[in-house]
Amino acid sequence: MAGLVGSAYTVAVYGLALIVVVGILSLFFEWFDRKAFARLQNRYGPLHTGPSGLLQPLADFIKLLSKEDITPEAADKLLFALSPVVICTIPLLTLFFIPVFSKEAIVFFEGDLIFALFLATLLYLFVFIAAWSSTNPFSIVGGVRAALQLMSYEIPLALALIVPAMFAKSLSITTIAKWFETSFQPYALVPLALAFFIAVVCAQAELERVPFDIPEAESEIVAGWQTEFSGRKLALLRLASDIELVLMAALIATLFFGGAAGPWLPPFAWFLIKTTIVVFVFANIRALFARFRIDQLLRGAWGILLPLSMLNVFVAYVLMQMM
Amino acid sequence: MSELEIPEITIPVGPQHPALHEPENFTFKVDGEYVVDVEARIGYNHRGIEKAAESRSYIQNLYLFERVCGICSHAHTTAFTLNIEELLDTPKPPRAQYISMIVAELERIHSHTLWAGVAGHEIGFHSFFMYLWRDREVVMDLLEAVSGNRVHYAVNTIGGVRRDITPEVEKKLRKGMDILEERLKTYRTLALEEPTLIKRCEGVGVLKPEDARRLCAVGPTLRASGIKHDVRANDPYLAYDEIDWEVVSYDLCDVLSRILVRIDEALQSVYIIRQALDKLPDGPYKVRVPRNVPEGESVMRVEAQRGELIHYVRSNGTDRPDRYKIRSPTLGNIPAVCHILKGGYIADIPIVLASIDPCFSCTDRMAFVDVNTGKKWVWTGEQLRRYARKWRG
DSSP states (O other), X not given: OOEESSOXXXXXXXXXXXXXXXXXXXXXXXXXXXXXXXXXXXXXXSOSSSGGGTTHHHHHHHHHHTSOOOOOTTSOHHHHHHHHHHHHHHHHHHGGGSOOSSSSOSEEOTTHHHHHHHHHHHHHHHHHHHHHHTTOHHHHHHHHHHHHHHHHHHHHHHHHHHXXXXXXXXXXXXXXXXXXXXSOOGGGHHHHHHHHHHHHHHHHHHTTOTTSOGGGOHHHHTTGXXXXXXXXXXXXXXXXXXXXXXXXXXXXXXXXXXXXXXXSSOHHHHHHHHHHHHHHHHHHHHHHOOOOOHXXXXXXXXXXXXXHHHHHHHHHHHHHHHO | OOOOOOXXXXXXXXXXXXXXXXXXXXXEEEETTEEEEEEEEOOTTOOOHHHHHHTSOHHHHHHHHHTSOSSSHHHHHHHHHHHHHHHHTOOOOHHHXXXXXXXXXXXXXXXXXXXXXXXXXXXXXXXXXXXXXXXXXXXXXXXXXXXXXXXXXXXXETTEESSOOOXXXXXXXXXXXXXXXXXXXXXXXXXXXXXXXXXXXXXXXXXXXXXXXXXTOOHHHHHXXXXXXXXXXXXXXXXXXXXXXXXXXOSOOSHHHHHHHHHHHHHHHHHHHHHHHHHOOOSOSBOOOOSSOOSEEEEEEEEETTEEXXXXXXXXXXXXXXXXXXXXXXXXHHHHHHHHHTTSBGGGHHHHHHHTOOOHHHHOOOOEEOTTTOOEEOOOHHHHHHHHHHHHO
């Protein structure tokens, strides 16, 4: 059941390639997101660095690397230094379970979807630790908000991602992606569409983007849990949020559109097309709304999203039994 | 059973904070996400303008008062010139009154659209901000066409205005007004229909009419609490009594109401400008006035964009004022904003603070107070210098 593609050697080679590709892709998606967001607001967005500002995210990254790295006197030095690295690593690790280059992920086993969700939760634990270790009132409020936000969207997100798994009768992301190509049935469309909607909403919360950029609400709590981070640490956190963007887009593209699966084109091309479309959807959402308040998010998530996603799972189950 | 004790956290907002565009300090005591208490501390941006006015001639003061505030620059010079003209007993010629009024209303549109954009930014609605500021460029270009400047218009002068409105500029103004009317109506619909905006603004920062009266709120903050008070209507100056317009007021008493009041007021400004252009009288736009102002006192009230602005002058027969006093509208709104911040969410602090459209540099005052004894005193310039030297060591 559990399986790795080939030997440990191939995993290492593919893994390295994945890290490089994800690094490039995350910067590309940041650019794409910024550009789409800007165009939706009738602005130009990044323009000067590289063709159409394509290199702007890279330039920002390098600039931040060269900036002074300050650790507050009162901070917990070890956790403060460690958390950006962990926050950057976790989404990268999760991407190993998603098919990118071929129709199979580098690492896949029955239950890797659950493991991926677990890693997403772990990420927020470290966000909270990062906030707590920096001992800044803005950070702490941001960290508490991040934790509250996690509690609100995590269950609906898991329930939404379970729906394609139910249809594919597998908890492996790779198998679910294959199911879209081989044995997709049209009756699955309705629950899948609703699950997609819920997953997109939850992804905005996971990525801390408008309307759920509550943990780092700029005008309220400066930079939220990131307030005290600067220099290299901030560069890592910025990269982490870009990788997270890739991860959520890839996860949604894989679980709802089959990811790397598709005719004619090579798998990587399909993966790119589908994730870019999802990022475009994200950019649209970012341009459309105002920021919610944390209590409004909690009420909405527990009062609307959770019952909706439970109902959706139930409908999917009934449909499967009937067909 | 013992409840989990959450330590009381104090959050400083300011002097440097992204929600504030000028240095000012508000210290919030918070319990979780709720604001328990607020303490406002003003004075970070005190520039000694009133004192500076005493050592400058009236003409020089024109430029000084233009710079009290970047956004209500025209309102300040209007109050100033009307004061001095009153002392000189030479009112502005009719044409100058209309031109000054047109610029004042253009400035109001610019200020209100700027504010509404900032409000969008405070609640994380970036697109609202971007679109409003794009359309604000229309009015900025018009201001440039009328006065030659985008921010400090320098239109008012003692005895009239400094520039005439030519037929070409008038044509530009009419065209611009059409664009602005259409865009402002779109934004009003947006404010009334966009669900996330309504969710963040409805029922937030409620200032009941009786509180508004008790705490002496002014301007759009007051009118958003359902009280129709506008100096332009209640105590008309320039040519406002010759124009047919309405005082806008909404009685929702919350932030949404303040947004709607400002958008509707900007729309009213469009109507005022159109009528003023129709009625623009012929004749000179400037009269010559003597440099020395006879002895006397004068108080002038002007409806600046942020509310009632009061200027007081005492002259002593020379070319310099003996005493000049400004009461800017934000100062009047600070007690009200401290009142409405209590009991709200942390997340609502920026939008509630912003909802009075604060302008701290105009507000800041300085007084010597001993906190322990409550004693107040006044120092001369020489005493201040001695004090400064002592501390510099």
